Amino acid sequence: MPSVSPYDNMTPVVRAAYRARAAAADLAPLPRAVKDDALLAIADALEVRTREIVEANAEDVAAAREAGTAESVVDRLTLTPERVRAIAADVREVVVLPDPVGEVVRGSTLPNGLDLRQVRVPLGVVGIIYEARPNVTVDAAALCLKSGNAVLLRGSSSAHRSNTALVRVLRDAVGGAGLPADAIQLVPGENRESVRELMRARGLVDVLIPRGGASLIRTVVEGSTVPVIETGTGNCHVYVDAEADLDMAVDILVNSKAQRPSVCNAAETLLVHQDIADAFVPRALDALAEAGVTVHADQRLLPYAEGTKATVVEATVEDWETEYLSYDIAAGIVDSLEQAVEHIRLWSSGHTEAIVTTSQRTARRFTQLVDSTTVAVNASTRFTDGSQFGFGAEIGISTQKLHARGPMGLPELTSTKYILTGDGHTRG
Template sequence: MTTLSPYDSMSPVNQAAYRAKGAAATLAPLPRAAKDDALLAVADALEVRASEIVEANAQDVAKAREAGISEGMIDRLTLTPERVRAIASDVRDVAALPDPVGEVVRGSTLPNGIDLRQVRVPLGVVGIIYEGRPNVTVDAAALCLKSGNAVLLRGSSSAYRSNTALVRVVRDAVGGAGLPADAVQLVPGESRESVRELMRARGLVDVLIPRGGAALINTVVQESIVPVIETGTGNCHVYVDADADLDTAVEILINSKAQRVGVCNAAETLLVHQDIAPAFLPRALDALAGAGITVHADERVMAYAKDSAATVVEATTEDWETEYLSHDIAAAVVDSLDRAVEHIRLWTSGHTEAIVTTSQQAARRFTQLVDSTTVAVNASTRFTDGGQFGFGAEIGISTQKLHARGPMGLPELTSTKYIVTGDGHVRR
């Protein structure tokens, strides 16, 4: 009688997770040099095979345009030769980063002579569920490989051809470098059932990280039986204080909102102190008009829009909670810094908030009272990013408070274990 392996009765998704678990066991003890060599091979392969990747991406972009997807989302989907080269450069940056695996977090010799060390270890198998941003495919693969994890990638159907091409290139490079190709896999299937199976793969998948809009994130958080690291949406605020420098405030506002509208660290709400509103808002509205931004304004902002070229519409309650990811921004005048903080507490997604002010007291109070992953003082919200923080490409920006918070780099892709070394010690 033949005994079947559990693998034989598994679904394709669980089979992929089973293979990933085996690959993770191989990766975990590897020295840094082996992982770095594989990453450098990936970077080279991306550049050599860029035309193959861009060609596949063009099919996704064409399909997205036919479906009427917004320009902001299409920008997130699009890969150009320059963007592929930038992704390859990010992979090289990850290779150059310190390897967190094996780092001693803390250690001591106990009074009884036992040596105790807490060391970083890989999480194991990391599942990433994300929307139409194919650069995430490579970022996630690179960070997981560097931290000794296997990764299961489940992107959106809108980027299926792009992700398939990218994973093919990465797997070929990883396997060619002597590492298990199954350390990087695209989750089989394009249906929602494959996502549900991934969320149920407890015991095969160690953690899930959703990246995308509120609907995707809420679905994964609420339905997954696999532990989830929640990466929240980006309803980010810029507050212009009574003591703000006007030129600085306009520049930070436009950079935060318009430099790239379809990303989670783009500003979605502008709050202006009533004392500076007469001087600031006419300039801000003209600048927003020049950037093609539609302003969803409260009554007090509307009063300054009469002589402006800006496209201004009346704000509704929904505007204050909306992550637009488009050429839109909500705007309100507030009576004080504390009122701005109250507004942020009510509507924020906990991602990034910025204050523009020359007052150290105002800056200090704002940073103390605002409870988001990142609080920027006289700086654009666009800086909340693993690369900008020097972490290398990030796996996501966690808006929860357990395990990791803010941009998640290599250390956040590890757990720890304790190593206890004795000399015949027994407990009395």
């Protein structure tokens, strides 16, 4: 009688999930040294095979430009040799980070003599659904591997060639290091049905993490039966207080907006206290103009454009809620700290807000009143980032409040279990 494989009647996506689950079981008990060796193999392979990766990426970039894709998206899609080397360096940073698996979160000896410990364990199988960011492919794989998780990667079709090349390099490196290659898989298929299957793979996939724009995140959150850790969009604000150092404020504003506008921690809105508007706004407009930024100004700020080099248009209601991801910023004047906070509460996506002020009292008040993942005092919004926080490459920035919030590093890719040790104890 011919043998029947349990995989025979499975779709390719479900088959990949089953393989990932088997790989996750093998990864979970591995010591740190074994995982670190595999990560070093990945970093080396990325550098050795950079040309292969960049050539595949060039095809995606050419197709994106031919399709009329916005340059901000093309920038996120593009891999250069320098960017590949930077990605490899990020992997090596993960190697030196502590392994969270097995960490005792808390422990005690109970009154009856039982020893109770809560320890960190891998989540299991992590699914990542993301847009045209091939660097996410490596970041996610490295963090999942270090934390003992298998990963199912579903990037956008616009980066399919890039992701296919990257995953091929990653799987070869992991397999060569003696770990199961199925710990890192690209979800089969380029159509939406493969995404829907992944979102319905409850019991096989332990958690989904969407990374991308508001539409993608909403689709995953609303359509998934698998638990979701929501990474949010970045409608970030810079508030320049009445007691701000103006030179500092200009530097922070320009860095927050223009250092790399296509990322989620770039500032999208500027709020200026009315008491310093005359002194600050013309300087800010000229500085933003030099950086190539278009300002979408409210009625109170519009008159300040006269005599400056700025490109200024009148703001609409939609501008306050927009994550531009481009050289655009909404800007307005507020009467007080409280009015700035009210505006942020109304329009913020809960990612990052910054205040520039020399007043400790005002700074403390702002940090108390603003409820976002990160509140920066006299610092750029661009610092909200796993590597900048010392976490290594991040899996994403969670804007929800359950399980994980803010940049998600290794500990956020674990759950916990309790280990109860007795000596013949029974419960009466």
